[in-house]
Structure formats: C-alpha cells, structure tokens
Amino acid sequence: MATLCDEKTFTEVFRNYAKSLNSYLYYQLGDTSQAQDITQEAFMTLWRKCAEVQLASARGYVFMVAKNKMLNMVERKKVKLNFSKQTVKTQSGITPEHILEEKEFQAALEQAIQNLPEKQRVVFLMSRIDRLKYAEIAELLGISKKAVEKRIYLALDALRKINKQIP
Secondary structure, three states: OOOOHHHHHHHHHHHHHHHHHHHHHHHHOOHHHHHHHHHHHHHHHHHHHHHOOOHHHHHHHHHHEEEHHHHHHHHHHHHHHHHHHHHHHHHHHHHHHHHHHHHHHHHHHHHHHHHHOOHHHHHHHHHHHOOHHHHHHHHHHOOOOOHHHHHHHHHHHHHHHHHHOOO
16 A cells, blocks of 8 residues: 555655645745745655655645645744834834724724635735736636626725724
C-alpha cells in the first residue's frame, strides 16, 4: 500500500493538488509570490508529517496547513500595519481620543464587512482590497460582470446603512 512517505506517491499528491491550492491562495491573497511560498511551505509540512497523515486525507491536510499559514501571515501584516499607523499618528500630533474613535470605527467597519453575505463580501474584498477590476473578478468567480456590479452595489448599500448607525 502506498504511503505519503513514498517519494512517487508524494510527487503524485503534489501534482494533483499544488495548482488548485496555489489558485485558492492567490484568490485569497491576491499575490502570486505569497501564494507560491505558502503552497511550498504547506507541502514541505506535509512531507515532514508524511508518516502521520493518511493518503486519503492529504488534500484536506495540505489545504488546512496552507490556510493556517495564510491567516498567520495576514495577522502578522495587520500587526505591523497597525504599529506603523500608530507611530505615524503619534508623531503627527493626533489625540488619543481621535485614535480611539478611529479604532472603534475600524472595528465597526470590519464587523459590517464580516456580516455581509458571503458572495457580496468576497466580491467587495476582491475589488477594494485586492484592487481587481470587475471583469477580473467575474472571470475568477465564473460569473458575469453585471453580477459583480450588483454584488458591489448591494455591499456598498449595506455598508452605507450601517455607517449611518455608527455614532
């Protein structure tokens, strides 16, 4: 019976899943090199743990490892970004009250985005965070450009309504 520790079996698993994992990570991150790095790290982890992972669960395992690595990387970036924002604001003389209000608004905005329906949230983040054009989003998601436009409109409308509720 073939195991993941067999080089030929592992190579076959890599060939079967690396491209789809890389595509998934690229879609989530919007950065080709980061997606490739995390894909490689996930498969290196799978190789190190080959004796512990069943062949049947290799795909799920490598996707889980990649997702965790991606989330850790994003969280580290957020911490660095927040620190650099704090440093710049402190140096520019902005009051602590203003910083607190901005943090509260940012938290409310992030919560509002999380509360959007999944289809709207995905399209909104791809447009606003990944800076993809509507046509690119439509192609990646396999939907029409009009569907992308409608989802963006609905997401913005929902966020406007929530913004009016924020004091």
